[in-house]
Amino acid sequence: MILQLGARIALRHLLARKRQSLVSLSGIVLGVAFFLTIAALMQGSEEDFIHRLVDNSPHITVKDEFRVARLQPANQLYPQGAIELRHVKPLTETRGIRGYQQILAGLRTMQALRASPVLADQAIASFAGKDVGITLSGMNPAELTVVTTIQNYIVAGSLDALQADPDGIIVGNTLIDKLSLALGENLAVTAPNGQVHAFKIVGEFHTGRSDYDEVQTFTNMKRAQALFDRANRANSIIVKLDDPYRARLVAAEIESRYGYKSVSWQEAWEDLLSTIIVRDIIMYTVVSAVLVVAAFGIYNVISTVVLEKRRDIAILLSMGFRAGDIRYIFTIQGILLGLAGAGLGIPLGAGFMLGLMQVRLKFIGSSEPVPLPIDWSWPEFAIAAGFAIAAALCAGLLPARKAARLQPVDILRGAQ
């Protein structure tokens, strides 16, 4: 009964000073709306960013190297022994992943995973007297679309042509511009060992990352193996997962199974991901500050009500209301303002979000304007509403406690 009665008294108090209540309410409404909008935009852009990152980079790269240098046989035989080897010259071997075919076959038995070998090395592209250093990646043309997103960035020619023409090469538009090339023309590529091969340009891509568009090229794996003189070798295996967030686990498994260093995308972009966490902390701090400021507005209005209502508080107490009832009445005022603020702020914030979605920006490198990424998932809504109500509750609690401590006699004496 007191719950309902107290809430009714609280509501009357707020309605009795509509203007003041509205001002403090609009503070909370705007706070919630901004909180929501900024959180959604930040979250959206973050997801968009990670999405691109995950899409455009291998989820796991198995490299032709080891995290720890391999032990010499003597050390392997006597792990506890005091062995000192001097002037050991490592075995000369063709660099690359040994038996990559078997590893690949092993990988392909794993679930929800696609893998493809790559033989990539530095080379020099020469045309009309100009030389440009490039990375030539030899890949299986049929698997290019499976483990990379290069298909999405093709602006001329096609990946299929690579399959049809074993001497085909796919290059970025920056390289084309730099060397004044055109689709269908021949490009001489010199390998570090001095071998030269003429490739025919069958495709052009434009990713928007200028260094990538200048340096990266794709060709047939077999052709690359011949050019680099590394028959039957691959120097990395690119792995894509259905669930990219399992990359760390899967990478660890691959590494323990085959020994080769396997780098997940999280490991590769660790510094970037930690930056995102810092960015999140900054964002939530700033938008929370908006709500904290709004909470001061609520504190202010409820404190004023308590001051103005001292006489009414004394009356209620003399009538037989308890101190706890008084505390409840004023706490409820905070909660009511918080609820109303969240109730109005969320639609307003959603409106802002819809408005922002209409904004289309043309980013450097993107071929067409794209809408701002807005995340519509429920946690932001829940956090915004929860924070607003919690802030309003705290803002109401302080004056409410003060109200409950008032001595009716002091007030009555003063009023007589």
Place this chain on the structure above:
Amino acid sequence: MSEVVIACERLARRLPGPVPVMLVDGVTFSIARGEFVAITGPSGSGKSSLLYLLGLLDRPTGGRIWVQGREILTLDDDQLAAHRLAEIGFVFQFHFLLPEFSALENVMLPMQRLARLAAPEVRTRGEALLRQFGLADEATKLPSQLSGGQSQRVAIARALANDPVIILADEPTGNLDSAASANVRAILKDLAHRLDRAVVVVTHDREFAADADRIITIVDGQMLPMPGRTSRSAAG
């Protein structure tokens, strides 16, 4: 002698401070049902302080109080509030209605807090109380729309809402013109004599005091052994 509903013994209230002040100093009396008692005395003599102590709004620093035979100083604040709610009705000098609530709602508040009656009965009783004081047409008006006399009658109706045995009034006519004042006095007297309530009124209105069954005079917090209209046999 009818049933004693409120009694106090050597009641004292000291106001702490650098120079402690005795607001109430060793007051002893008892009041029975059906009695109409006036407490008088000069301004600042401690009349109101005594009333607040009797109304359980303040705690004495010495002595004892019984309400309906029950010693109340051992009770905690919430229990005191429960006694105020059910057994005591207050009327103040400035009617002290809640300004956001209509006359009827003001009268209904104590009943809603007590929650002894169901909602429709609360409304019926509220309306009946207002009608009893000739305020049937004023039920939906806000306190700001009522005259001083009407407000004070609403306040009396509110004090009676939970059918308390004890009515305490602090200068109920202090702010009213003589006609309204006479009306309020008549109502309070009627409550005591006809409805068998114990009515205690703090007043410095001589006319009012002269109308009481008994006068308790307080000077400097102490009770003067002054004869009232009836004997002082009720004390002790």
